[in-house]
Amino acid sequence: MSTFPVPLNLLADAQLALTQPTEYPPASLPVPNPTKSYWLHGESGVNPLASEGSEGPLTADADICVIGAGITGVSTAYHLSKLVRNPVRPLKVVILEARDFCSGATGRNGGHLTSRAFIDFHEYALKYGQEEAVKSMAIENHTINRIIDLIRADGVEDEVDLVVGGHISLVLTNEEMANAKADYEAAKAAGLDLSQVKWIDKDEMQSKLGTSFEGIYVPGHNLWPLKLVTHLFRSAQNEETKLTLHIHTRTPVTSIKSLDFQSTDPLARRWNIATSRGSISCSYVVHATNAYASHLLPHMHGPGGIIPTRGQVVGVRANVPVEELTRLSWTANADFEYWFPRPVKSESEHPLVILGGGREAVGPGFETYISDDSSLEPIVSKALRKYLPHLFPGKYAEDREPEMEWSGIMGFTAIGDPFVGPVGQGYEGQYICAGYSGHGMPKAFSCAEVVAQMILAEISGNPWSPPEWLPKRYLTWEKR
Ligand SMILES: Cc1cc2nc3c(=O)[nH]c(=O)nc-3n(C[C@H](O)[C@H](O)[C@H](O)COP(=O)(O)OP(=O)(O)OC[C@H]3O[C@@H](n4cnc5c(N)ncnc54)[C@H](O)[C@@H]3O)c2cc1C
Structure with missing residues (x-):
């Protein structure tokens, strides 16, 4: 197999980058000519x-x-x-x-509306105590339930392109699996309802979803933000x-x-x-x-405040119909990458897949202190083009150019x-x-x-x- 398109296990480095003193100036005003999402x-x-x-x-x-x-x-x-x-x-x-x-x-994000479910629970509990760890998950479930309830009550599921498709976190390394297991056990012991979580082994992932990595299934949604x-x-x-x-x-x-x-x-x-x-x-x-x-x-x-950090996203056409991809949304590599297929009008249609991430490929800055979303980072563009063909051989064409590509500015905090x-x-x-x-x-x-x-x-x-x-x-x- 060729080398992975992005470096792995860099979450701790990315978090460290947020804690370093900076010589960059405060954020600019939003630039007037952003990329088109x-x-x-x-x-x-x-x-x-x-x-x-x-x-x-x-x-x-x-x-x-x-x-x-x-x-x-x-x-x-x-x-x-x-x-x-x-x-x-x-x-x-x-x-x-x-x-x-x-x-x-x-207006430029990945379109996911999915809670952490239990990921990071162990770390939150160690740092802030169990009550705070439980609330860290509770706020996300509360938010999602309120949004879904109001969408349904107002009858706008189709208007906002709501997809209740479920979500898979791909587990790419042993380190990630060990962390996920520790989070799961700690969350379960704290009484969180994890009845919908499924651990999917490599064989099942390969036969059903076409990728050779293990996965964790959790409830998940996507929509048109x-x-x-x-x-x-x-x-x-x-x-x-x-x-x-x-x-x-x-x-x-x-x-x-x-x-x-x-x-x-x-x-x-x-x-x-x-x-x-x-x-x-x-x-x-x-x-x-x-x-x-x-x-x-x-x-x-x-x-000590909010650090503008540039993210990048592509819309790329899959090489197979949606029935071969499923309607699941995905994250991998500690959520650095995220993707899902857009809804289609017929089962035979090859969906547009929205894929974001790749900033860990850039090096030690991780795109921090950048508030300009009028341009793209070529290293990220290259990583994103290779990403899905690498993970799902045959389901994405290696030489297919994205139909759209854009950047957006996230607001990170050190904690x-x-x-x-x-x-x-x-x-x-x-x-x-x-x-x-x-x-x-x-x-x-x-x-x-x-x-x-x-x-x-x-x-x-x-x-x-x-x-x-x-x-x-x-x-x-x-x-x-
Ligand atoms: C590439 C990318 C992918 C992402 N993917 C996901 C995802 O899949 N799931 C997820 O949960 N989150 C994701 N996020 C994060 C998520 O999009 C943000 O957390 C969320 O949208 C923040 O919403 P907001 O309203 O606070 O900020 P924004 O949507 O950024 O709104 C802030 C607004 O303030 C305006 N503004 C700023 N300064 C001024 C000023 N001085 N005067 C007037 N207006 C001003 C800006 O123009 C902007 O419109 C992603 C973000 C990016 C950039």
């Missing part, structure tokens, strides 16, 4: 809100300004619209987005009696200044947000800027967990919800709910109490 450009008219609110007058005044129109920013507006009770007048919420609607990581976020936005906008929701796309926020205010009214205007098109006064600010957080919050730069909650002293009324370390789809919706709860509690003067599924260490004040 399948999710944003793969179908005509797929992004009806792309340029929403990008022309005409800018909203001058709002109760809450949310910066960023990815899954976090839009979910914050969604939860505000569902949670706000009997407001004296509808809350005025504005989303400000630097580029097109949902054109950050959410932009379409989900578009649906969330429209749902929030429908709650007219409780909330007026506006969005200004193509409106980068360049700075936030404190207003001179003396009031104890929680809805007094405290912040002035400067954008490329004018400024807005508001009472609350939500930084839903993920990888770009340190642009507006320079103290969030570096190993792997997001920042959720108030920004801190001197930033009263500002909240952050960001830094999912490349695994935001099963977290962002719920983290946004937490921030929406906190803001509404502050407005109503009631205390906020944490939901039982929230890991305590996600909270900003726990990180100081």
Whole structure:
């Protein structure tokens, strides 16, 4: 067999890279000319809100300004619209987005909506104790269940291309297998329901799925992330009696200044947000800027904050019909790589497979401190082209060029967990919800709910109490 297209067992090195002091500057604003992703450009008219609110007058005044129109920013507006009770007048919420609607990581990711199930449980339990380890899994299951429930309740399974296909983690090395077994045993001992997990040996993997590595089956989903976020936005906008929701796309926020205010009214205007098109006064600010957080919050730069990290993805046509590939989604090599076949109209169709990863092939930087998604890394491009033909001989053609290839910027943290909650002293009324370390789809919706709860509690003067599924260490004040 030829050499594996990417180096293996580099997770610890990648984590170490996140802890090193850096000479790079804070994140830039999102670049204005990003690569074109399948999710944003793969179908005509797929992004009806792309340029929403990008022309005409800018909203001058709002109760809450949310910066960023990815899954976090839009979910914050969604939860505000569902949670706000009997407001004296509808809350005025504005989303400000630097580029097109949902054109950050959410519009350029791998499309997976799958929980960790039990992976990393052992490490979490050792580092943070069993209760936190259980919550680390609970938040992901909670998020996925809530998203699936709302998709089904609203009858939009087809609209968002929801696939309930299951998921396989390929186990490529003995080290990975030993870690997975330790995680499984620890999670089982802690009482997690692992009844759907299946360990699949090499023979079965070869005969049924065409690859010679062992696999672990867990429940898993994939969908079209932009379409989900578009649906969330429209749902929030429908709650007219409780909330007026506006969005200004193509409106980068360049700075936030404190207003001179003396009031104890929680809805007094405290912040002035400067954008490329004018400024807005508001009472609350939500930084839903993920990888770009340190642009507006320079103290969030570096190993103690959020590190922009470039990921790369291809859409490549399989060499066989979908029935020979199955509808499973996959990850391998400690989740560095991830892929799944897009839904097809007929069983004989050769599906487009969305495959991301390959940044471990680049060397010690692992694409960290890069906030430019207008370009591609050639070493990653090469690794991705070789990847599936190597793992599934015959199912992918070695010389077939991808139909699309793009990059996107993830927000990594050194400890792997997001920042959720108030920004801190001197930033009263500002909240952050960001830094999912490349695994935001099963977290962002719920983290946004937490921030929406906190803001509404502050407005109503009631205390906020944490939901039982929230890991305590996600909270900003726990990180100081
Ligand atoms: C290549 C790639 C593959 C991935 N694959 C997966 C996967 O399969 N499964 C998974 O769970 N996760 C995956 N992720 C991670 C996941 O996509 C993210 O965790 C999630 O989308 C984060 O959502 P967000 O809304 O917080 O950030 P984003 O979607 O990045 O949204 C932030 C928004 O803020 C805007 N913004 C930033 N600064 C400013 C400013 N100053 N003014 C105005 N707007 C601003 C940006 O333009 C952007 O639209 C992947 C990410 C990438 C890049």
